[in-house]
Amino acid sequence: MKKLQAKNNPLYNFGRENLGILIGLLLLCVILTIFSPVFLSKNNILNVLRQVATNLYIACAMTMVIILGGIDLSVGSTIALSGVVTGGMIAFDGHSLVVAVIAGLLVGVAVGAFNGFLISKTTIPPFIVTLSTMNIARGASYVYTGGQPIRVMSDSFNFIGSGYVGEIPMPIIYLVIIVIISVLIMSKSRLGRHIYAVGGNPTAARFSGINNSRVLFFAYLFSGLMAAIAGVVLASRMFSGQPTAGQGAEMDAIAAVVLGGTSMSGGVGKIGGTVIGALIIGVLSNGLNLLGINSFWQYIVKGVVILIAVYVDFLKKGKKSN
Amino acid sequence: MSEKILLEMNHIRKEFPGVLALKDVSLQVQAGEVHALLGENGAGKSTLIKILGGIYSSDAGEIVIDGSVVTINSVQDAQKFGISVIHQELVLVPHMTVAENIYLGREPLKAGRFVDFKKMNDDAKQLLDSFELDIRPDEEISELTIAQQQMVEIIKALSFHAKILVMDEPTSSLSEKDVDFLFENIRKLKKAQVGIIYISHRMSELKQIADKITVIRDGEYIGTRQTHATTNDELITMMVGRQLTNYYTRTFGNPTTKVLEVKHLNAGKLLKDISFHLFSGEILGFAGLVGAGRSEVMKCIFGIDAFESGEILINGEPVVVKNPDDAMKRGIALVPESRKREALFMDQSVTYNITIKALGEFIHGIHVDNARETEITKEYVDMMEIKTPTYKQVVGNLSGGNQQKVVIGRWLATKPKILILDEPTRGVDVGAKAEIYSIMNELVKNGVAIIMISSELPEVINMSDRVVVMSNGKITGCLSREGLTQEKIMHHATQFVTT
Numbered sequence: 046m047k048k049l050q051a052k053n054n055p056l057y058n059f060g061r062e063n064l065g066i067l068i069g070l071l072l073l074c075v076i077l078t079i080f081s082p083v084f085l086s087k088n089n090i091l092n093v094l095r096q097v098a099t100n101l102y103i104a105c106a107m108t109m110v111i112i113l114g115g116i117d118l119s120v121g122s123t124i125a126l127s128g129v130v131t132g133g134m135i136a137f138d139g140h141s142l143v144v145a146v147i148a149g150l151l152v153g154v155a156v157g158a159f160n161g162f163l164i165s166k167t168t169i170p171p172f173i174v175t176l177s178t179m180n181i182a183r184g185a186s187y188v189y190t191g192g193q194p195i196r197v198m199s200d201s202f203n204f205i206g207s208g209y210v211g212e213i214p215m216p217i218i219y220l221v222i223i224v225i226i227s228v229l230i231m232s233k234s235r236l237g238r239h240i241y242a243v244g245g246n247p248t249a250a251r252f253s254g255i256n257n258s259r260v261l262f263f264a265y266l267f268s269g270l271m272a273a274i275a276g277v278v279l280a281s282r283m284f285s286g287q288p289t290a291g292q293g294a295e296m297d298a299i300a301a302v303v304l305g306g307t308s309m310s311g312g313v314g315k316i317g318g319t320v321i322g323a324l325i326i327g328v329l330s331n332g333l334n335l336l337g338i339n340s341f342w343q344y345i346v347k348g349v350v351i352l353i354a355v356y357v358d359f360l361k362k363g364k365k366s367n
Numbered sequence: 368m369s370e371k372i373l374l375e376m377n378h379i380r381k382e383f384p385g386v387l388a389l390k391d392v393s394l395q396v397q398a399g400e401v402h403a404l405l406g407e408n409g410a411g412k413s414t415l416i417k418i419l420g421g422i423y424s425s426d427a428g429e430i431v432i433d434g435s436v437v438t439i440n441s442v443q444d445a446q447k448f449g450i451s452v453i454h455q456e457l458v459l460v461p462h463m464t465v466a467e468n469i470y471l472g473r474e475p476l477k478a479g480r481f482v483d484f485k486k487m488n489d490d491a492k493q494l495l496d497s498f499e500l501d502i503r504p505d506e507e508i509s510e511l512t513i514a515q516q517q518m519v520e521i522i523k524a525l526s527f528h529a530k531i532l533v534m535d536e537p538t539s540s541l542s543e544k545d546v547d548f549l550f551e552n553i554r555k556l557k558k559a560q561v562g563i564i565y566i567s568h569r570m571s572e573l574k575q576i577a578d579k580i581t582v583i584r585d586g587e588y589i590g591t592r593q594t595h596a597t598t599n600d601e602l603i604t605m606m607v608g609r610q611l612t613n614y615y616t617r618t619f620g621n622p623t624t625k626v627l628e629v630k631h632l633n634a635g636k637l638l639k640d641i642s643f644h645l646f647s648g649e650i651l652g653f654a655g656l657v658g659a660g661r662s663e664v665m666k667c668i669f670g671i672d673a674f675e676s677g678e679i680l681i682n683g684e685p686v687v688v689k690n691p692d693d694a695m696k697r698g699i700a701l702v703p704e705s706r707k708r709e710a711l712f713m714d715q716s717v718t719y720n721i722t723i724k725a726l727g728e729f730i731h732g733i734h735v736d737n738a739r740e741t742e743i744t745k746e747y748v749d750m751m752e753i754k755t756p757t758y759k760q761v762v763g764n765l766s767g768g769n770q771q772k773v774v775i776g777r778w779l780a781t782k783p784k785i786l787i788l789d790e791p792t793r794g795v796d797v798g799a800k801a802e803i804y805s806i807m808n809e810l811v812k813n814g815v816a817i818i819m820i821s822s823e824l825p826e827v828i829n830m831s832d833r834v835v836v837m838s839n840g841k842i843t844g845c846l847s848r849e850g851l852t853q854e855k856i857m858h859h860a861t862q863f864v865t866t
Binding site: 229230232233234235238241242245246248249250251252253254255256312313 | 671690691692693694695701703708709710711712713714715719723724726727730732733734735777
């Protein structure tokens with residue numbers, strides 16, 4: 046009976062499923078604590094979390110998209126587009142902050158809806174669809190801004206990304222909300238189960254009366270919205286909408302998802318894993334900065350760490366299937 | 368048949384962590400014989416084959432080939448000793464040619480560097496001709512029928528100079544015509560003194576093709592019989608370990624309430640003027656050859672495929688079924704033909720797979736009633752007698768019979784009034800079959816109407832109240848239970864068959 050309770054305890058399950066990367070994260074933290082006295086300070090930890098936040102907004106949605114057997118390459122460009130539209134609405138057109146932010150978010154929703162529509166209603170692969178929208182959205186950001194950052198000098202706009210509630214930075218507050226919503230969708234709602242079904246076996250899902258199109262549409266829509274939130278937050282932190290923002294953001298999100306143990310072939314994965322994956326990436330680059338390792342090397346280290354993590358996962362799964 | 372013993376597997380034992388897969392199994396195959404290996408799912412057939420094929424190594428016992436003891440440690444070893452295994456799922460590359468597939472990984476070379484396509488095609492043609500096959504070496508695999516692809520696999524196996532050929536359920540996805548084609552070629556192999564180990568669940572086939580039958584059960588050798596000197600009953604008893612007195616459970620009632628009526632359904636070239644009706648409390652069998660259009664009718668009724676004209680009435684009311692969800696709301700359930708492809712989520716748990724259609728009963732918004740979820744799972748696991756260590760077990764790890772029960776359980780959880788079963792016992796062992804029959808019987812006793820598509824004629828004859836026979840997209844007969852014979856059904860099933 047006691048064993049059964051343990052099995053139904055979500056924390057216990059979370060720990061068991063993610064044991065490998067949890068140990069990795071812990072090890073990383075221990076090493077950094079030893080080599081850098083600053084690492085464990087409250088400020089530094091909040092700093093890491095703030096940097097991780099925008100990646101995780103996207104990565105949560107990306108987890109759903111990848112579990113569905115797809116991919117969303119357009120999120121990086123959407124960050125830029127929603128950022129510049131928000132900035133432009135304030136700086137060019139003099140709209141109020143609320144209107145501008147809503148417009149920025151709607152841009153992301155529109156990109157997501159466009160992706161979702163094409164992917165759910167045609168057989169064009171998600172990779173191709175989102176590769177196209179990635180280019181379109183990036184181009185649109187340049188066209189809209191003429192290639193120049195749009196500066197926004199507004200304290201209230203700046204508060205969105207750089208403000209605090211008590212001692213907690215705003216991006217972390219959004220992060221907590223987004224993670225909670227994503228976890229609830231994936232583990233508690235019918236939609237979540239349908240996502241696993243459509244990703245695991247689309248034919249069986251269709252035969253079971255699941256509306257595959259609607260599930261796919263939702264995931265890409267959600268992905269667009271998350272990218273837009275990241276875009277607005279980043280624009281706010283940089284005091285400007287920048288057409289170059291979010292370059293490569295899709296790859297960081299995918300890396301977090303893959304580190305978290307989600308299968309690129311769909312059907313399997315958890316938001317919890319993605320959170321740890323993003324934390325590993327965040328702690329790693331923070332640590333390398335603290336240790337004064339130059340940023341060129343950081344790319345190499347990041348690549349190696351992803352490979353090692355995925356290789357360990359491969360070994361683990363290989364053992365299981367034998 | 369020569370008396371030369373080609374292969375002996377003596378007292379093979381294999382243990383996996385926690386499971387003794389094979390306790391003590393022996394098998395003797397002579398040159399030029401077809402030796403069937405029979406046993407329920409999980410009896411140890413595949414483990415034995417994998418040991419022979421070099422995928423697993425045995426813990427004890429010996430393998431003797433042509434009189435000398437050999438050790439097989441890898442697939443390459445097995446090939447070296449002339450053993451070739453043809454797996455249930457074909458492993459050909461679809462967009463390469465027949466010749467390229469046959470010589471994959473050992474293409475003949477020109478000047479030691481470049482692939483000699485001419486020699487490759489010529490060699491392949493010679494092999495194909497020796498079987499009088501109407502296949503060109505430069506045809507793409509994806510253009511061939513499944514039966515032809517299977518022959519390419521066999522030829523590929525023989526091109527390794529195989530003396531011992533293992534076929535794992537080769538007929539599971541073949542139509543009857545293709546089965547004949549395969550058997551013809553197996554007979555040619557026999558003449559060439561190849562020893563064949565043949566795995567199949569279909570008793571009727573073994574009678575046609577096998578010379579000897581070895582039965583294993585729970586990892587133990589039960590016995591070997593000459594095919595002509597044994598009966599189905601004896602074999603089943605050996606397999607199951609108990610006598611299945613009531614293999615087909617059926618209590619016939621007198622059904623009179625029409626629950627479903629299909630009128631003049633047409634869908635493209637596939638379905639022409641389909642009309643039939645279904646009473647509550649009956650099993651309506653659907654017989655016919657593969658490709659006759661039986662599954663297509665059901666997909667129309669279930670809202671998966673569209674149709675051009677015709678009418679569907681449920682309880683006398685004309686209805687338009689928009690999609691499977693809509694069908695479910697109207698009390699229809701469909702257990703599709705291929706559980707792997709069309710029904711199961713292999714990476715997910717038993718609970719997930721059973722409850723995916725009943726989520727509304729325990730998920731409200733974001734509140735999950737775990738107790739209710741477990742309760743529903745328990746109800747259908749118990750009802751279907753699904754053998755699984757826990758409800759969290761991943762469905763992909765269950766045996767075929769238990770997987771099928773999970774799919775049926777899922778649909779019973781929607782409490783259907785009309786249950787459509789498409790090949791409900793395909794690839795399911797005898798024990799599980801008998802259990803599925805008895806559940807079907809319980810359901811019709813409680814007023815559920817069942818449509819059962821089946822290619823196994825004994826099943827159709829013994830379980831159905833009435834049988835609809837289809838051929839080439841048309842209904843060619845609706846036969847009542849009295850005086851039903853296999854011949855009668857086949858007579859209707861082969862009408863309009865032009866090819």
